[in-house]
Amino acid sequence: MRKGPRPKGTRGAVHFAPDIGWIVEEGSVRIFHAGKGELLKLGYPEAAVWDLISRYSREEEIVPKLAAIGDLSAPAARIFLRSCLRRWIQAGILLKTGGHG
Numbered sequence: 001m002r003k004g005p006r007p008k009g010t011r012g013a014v015h016f017a018p019d020i021g022w023i024v025e026e027g028s029v030r031i032f033h034a035g036k037g038e039l040l041k042l043g044y045p046e047a048a049v050w051d052l053i054s055r056y057s058r059e060e061e062i063v064p065k066l067a068a069i070g071d072l073s074a075p076a077a078r079i080f081l082r083s084c085l086r087r088w089i090q091a092g093i094l095l096k097t098g099g100h101g
């Protein structure tokens with residue numbers, strides 16, 4: 001199970017919740033919480049966003065890659081990225097550590 005660096009996401013820092021790990025599968029990412037088991041299965045394109053935030057720390061790095069992967073404009077990629085981050089913060093798998101948004 002993979003654990004990543006603390007992603008410093010969009011417009012403020014976020015990090016993975018404690019005891020969160022994930023497995024990348026063909027076409028999806030399964031997110032687990034130690035002791036609780038599977039929390040979420042992300043299909044494309046959300047799986048691509050998860051992978052990008054685990055690798056890159058800034059929105060400026062993520063948005064162009066997401067735009068290319070999803071064949072989106074930069075503004076649409078930014079909106080989608082922020083939407084995913086909001087949902088995952090609400091789900092408790094990412095934690096907001098500062099900034100605004």
